[in-house]
Amino acid sequence: MVNTGKPSQGxxxxxxxxxxCDEAKPNCMxxxxxxxxxxxxxxxxxxxLRDETKxxxxxxxxxxxxxxxxxxxxxxxxxxDLVNPxxxxxxxxxxxxxxxxxxxxxxxxxxxxxxKGHLSSSSSSSVSSLGSFANGLTGHLDQRANHSxxxxxxxxxxxxxxxxxxxxxxACFFLSNFVxxxxxxxxxxxxxxxxxxxxxxxxxxxxxxxxxxxxxxAFGARPNSKSLLxxxxxxxxxxxxxxxxxxxxxxxxxxxxxxAAILMLSTFEQIMAPRKSHEGWASHIDGAIALLKARGPESxxxxxxxxxxxxxxxxxxxxxxxxxxxxxxxxxxxxxxxAKDECSNAFARLNIRVANLRGDYxxxxxxxxxxxxxxxxxxxxxxxxxxxxxxxxxxxxxLEGPWAVTPVNWIDYPISDLQNSLxxxxxxxxxxxMWMAYHHNIGRSSRLITWTTILRCVAWxxxxxxxxxxxxxxxxxxxxxxxxxxxxxxxxxxxxxxxxNDEHMADRSSFACGTTDSxxxxxxxxxxxxxxIFSAANSDFALPSERTFLRGRLKYVNxxxxxxxxxxxxxxxxxxxxxxxxxxxxQLAVYTHRMKKTEETVVSQTEQSNWPAS
Numbered sequence: 235m236v237n238t239g240k241p242s243q244g245x246x247x248x249x250x251x252x253x254x255c256d257e258a259k260p261n262c263m264x265x266x267x268x269x270x271x272x273x274x275x276x277x278x279x280x281x282x283l284r285d286e287t288k289x290x291x292x293x294x295x296x297x298x299x300x301x302x303x304x305x306x307x308x309x310x311x312x313x314x315d316l317v318n319p320x321x322x323x324x325x326x327x328x329x330x331x332x333x334x335x336x337x338x339x340x341x342x343x344x345x346x347x348x349x350k351g352h353l354s355s356s357s358s359s360s361v362s363s364l365g366s367f368a369n370g371l372t373g374h375l376d377q378r379a380n381h382s383x384x385x386x387x388x389x390x391x392x393x394x395x396x397x398x399x400x401x402x403x404x405a406c407f408f409l410s411n412f413v414x415x416x417x418x419x420x421x422x423x424x425x426x427x428x429x430x431x432x433x434x435x436x437x438x439x440x441x442x443x444x445x446x447x448x449x450x451x452a453f454g455a456r457p458n459s460k461s462l463l464x465x466x467x468x469x470x471x472x473x474x475x476x477x478x479x480x481x482x483x484x485x486x487x488x489x490x491x492x493x494a495a496i497l498m499l500s501t502f503e504q505i506m507a508p509r510k511s512h513e514g515w516a517s518h519i520d521g522a523i524a525l526l527k528a529r530g531p532e533s534x535x536x537x538x539x540x541x542x543x544x545x546x547x548x549x550x551x552x553x554x555x556x557x558x559x560x561x562x563x564x565x566x567x568x569x570x571x572x573a574k575d576e577c578s579n580a581f582a583r584l585n586i587r588v589a590n591l592r593g594d595y596x597x598x599x600x601x602x603x604x605x606x607x608x609x610x611x612x613x614x615x616x617x618x619x620x621x622x623x624x625x626x627x628x629x630x631x632x633l634e635g636p637w638a639v640t641p642v643n644w645i646d647y648p649i650s651d652l653q654n655s656l657x658x659x660x661x662x663x664x665x666x667x668m669w670m671a672y673h674h675n676i677g678r679s680s681r682l683i684t685w686t687t688i689l690r691c692v693a694w695x696x697x698x699x700x701x702x703x704x705x706x707x708x709x710x711x712x713x714x715x716x717x718x719x720x721x722x723x724x725x726x727x728x729x730x731x732x733x734x735n736d737e738h739m740a741d742r743s744s745f746a747c748g749t750t751d752s753x754x755x756x757x758x759x760x761x762x763x764x765x766x767i768f769s770a771a772n773s774d775f776a777l778p779s780e781r782t783f784l785r786g787r788l789k790y791v792n793x794x795x796x797x798x799x800x801x802x803x804x805x806x807x808x809x810x811x812x813x814x815x816x817x818x819x820x821q822l823a824v825y826t827h828r829m830k831k832t833e834e835t836v837v838s839q840t841e842q843s844n845w846p847a848s
Contacts, residue, residue: 246273400462401446404453408445410748411452411757412501416541417744421669422574424758425501427542428494429746440480443473444495448502452757455505455796463506470502488529493542496522500549504761507799515799519553522546527563531570543571544582551585552676552765555683560593561586577637580629581673587622588680591615595687598694599818602825609695616691623684623713626677636666639674641723642738652779653786656731659779663723664738668759671724675766678717682769685710686811693815697822701815714775721770722780725787728763730755760791761799768803774812 244255245262247270256263257275265272416423431441447469454462477495480486496518503515526534526546534543547568554561561568565586573579595615598608643662649655665671689710693701701707726732726739733739734753745756770776771784785804792800808814 241276243275245275247271400453400465401450404449404462405445406747407453408449409746410752411745412448413746414758415744415746420667420743421578422544423541424545425497426746427490427538427545428498431491431494438476438480438486438489438491438495440473440476440495441491441498443469443476444498444502447473448498448505451502451505452796455798457794457796459796466502466506470499470506473499488525488533490538490542493522493525493546496525497545497549501761504799505797507802516553516557519546519549523550523562531567534571540571540573544573544578547571547582551582551589554589555585555592555680556765558592558596559589561589565590577629577633578673581677584622584626584629585676585680587625588684591619591622591687592683594618595690599690602818602822604822612691612694616688616695619684619688619691623681623688626681626684630677637670637673638666639670639720640664640738642736643726643732649783652783653789655783655786656729657726658722658783660719661723662726662731663720664727664736665724668728668741668743668756668762671728672759672762675721675724675763678721679766679769681717682714682773682810685714686814689811690815690818693811694818697819711775714773718770718773718776718780721766722783725763725767725784728755728759729787729790755795757795757797760795760797764788764791764797764800764803768806769810772806772809774809 242249242255243257245257245265247265248255248262253264260274261272412424413426413428414422414424415426415429428441428445431437432445447466450462450466450469454460454466473495477492477499480489480492480495486492500515500518500522503518507515523546526543531543534540550561550568565583568586569579569583573582598611598615601608640663641661642664645657645659645662647659649657649659652658665674688706689701692704692706696704730741730753731739733741741756741759743756767784767787771781771788776784788800788804791797792804
């Protein structure tokens, strides 16, 4: 056995702080001087070098299953909230049940109910929100310490061997950052339809593996937590196998739990994007669309079904826009399950039209020919794009009440480090809730894309003249500058700037776990703002300072929040619409040159065939 050195005899506090202990008895003087409670020293048994082979671990396992031990801790009933644990203490209930997995803490499907901004349980044991662990354990330990020789509790003590399992921490982290519970007065929830499946006593293997994969990925993708990612990968591949097996069963293939598992895997792909195929996210969205079409809109008319349908529809539209593809079924089909209010319905219709417009132009641009029919098709597309832009502008003009934007500040001083700043010189806007910021920003990015299509049509029609001298380009400059400024003005609200001091900047969303007043940025909102930020930062009409600021936010989302799909967007060296127009004109020049060469070859061969034989 390798010699690992002499174990430190220092107190628990000094060892945790990684400083040299003076080992004074009964209490360390270093702790007293720093006004800390000295937790004491390890006993002689702990100081021994220990054999940690499988056989030894089995012996220890039998010890923890000893009846006197279980009697002392089995009454620690509640799965405790990990909200604001003490900075010097890490706790977990050491019961045989929760050592199996975090699933033992999930309430049954009948116990979920929405109350006062939190997901709560109506069971007699007062089970708190899913994935919660440690808050309140100190009181239980006070009551139970005398009942077990294996537990002793002292205030301020560090329990170095009672740590929260990584699976449980990951579950709580995911639920507190990605799952929004709908509340009265708010627009909608997000992924809350997965909660009953997590709380089921007979959880689907696909849901279990998918939830394990996405929660471990979300928790492990943060800085200094990469050791969890291999386990997340393993769960991901297990989930894929489970879903493939489920899809072979006609009854289970159309079950809500299968759709929930696929949507969780799509979130996994957004988190792990650089390490996986960039098409992974899109393929999972295609899978969710296929399941919706197989079941039909009549299966999603209840409130829970409406949230599922609207979530898939929103993801589908963004996926189609980013890939320049049509929505493969009619607009009316997707609108057969209505959103919560008419503004949201109109918003969804407009975005479906944006996706179809972009798909139609992509088909035309794929063929660089210039026939009379092509000119007619591009001209018709230009008129459609202009009409769509006007309809979108009208939609923005009708927004009022909770949909209205409130300017709350003006930054009138220069920012030295824009890449790492939460603010940009100029206006700062606030919204009634994050969902409103999401709709506004997706709408702004859709209008930027529509203007890109308008200018591509103009450049196609006026080639080889400079499209930047046209009336459409002058209008685009004015409109797109305003849209980019609006996106920039929304960033401080989304990333939580000054929300502790200004109630207008507070996020009132209710997540499935944790507190509502956390100072940290929620990962879900970062995912929602990535595409608008990318659209604005890569626009020809963005100022250099705005581009630096917005790309800095994408870098923050990638490196600090662990949403690695942001790095894919960061590494796309495309500016809209100039890069696309330049590429199309280059393709046309190559096509024209090739056709000219082909024509010359044909003429030459014809002339040679007509020469009289000598």
